[in-house]
């Protein structure tokens with residue numbers, strides 16, 4: 001018998017999602033990649049869709065892109081386990097093509113229900129597909145980076161998808177600036193900064 005999940009409602013949703021056949025991607029997937037992380041994370045990271053490694057393992061961002069994402073998060077003081085990582089579509093589009101509009105629309109209710117249960121304060125959107133989908137626009141990535149967007153009561157930040165950074169390492173500097181901005185904003189809206197100051201004062205007294 002598997003151990004009790006810290007958030008039974010999210011676990012129940014995951015079990016439902018694993019059976020999903022709402023779009024054509026169900027025909028070619030090996031796994032439904034529901035997402036993973038802290039079920040009460042204040043930061044949720046959303047990518048586009050699973051790749052080959054993720055489809056095989058059933059876990060999000062585990063290939064080279066995933067290793068880079070782990071480093072990006074570490075650069076702003078987050079461990080993977082303390083955020084929640086997921087994708088716009090939960091099943092791999094064949095040959096890593098972009099998910100199609102009907103596939104995205106079929107899958108979005110899963111993401112919306114996930115976020116409703118997790119209740120993050122901030123969202124990091126990786127790449128143009130994720131950002132255009134959540135922010136409901138068709139802007140280029142460059143026009144969406146560098147500012148906070150409000151979506152369903154959450155503050156969203158946009159940066160490059162790690163797969164794009166692997167192809168274009170000269171974009172890493174811009175990504176680093178984006179996530180630094182996210183971290184400052186996150187600290188402000190969650191009171192993390194104040195907590196850190198209090199801890200410093202207490203340890204000094």
Ligand code: SF4
Nearest residue numbers: 020023090091106107
């Ligand atoms: S991509 Fe989403 S909607 Fe399509 S089958 Fe997978 S879980 Fe269901």
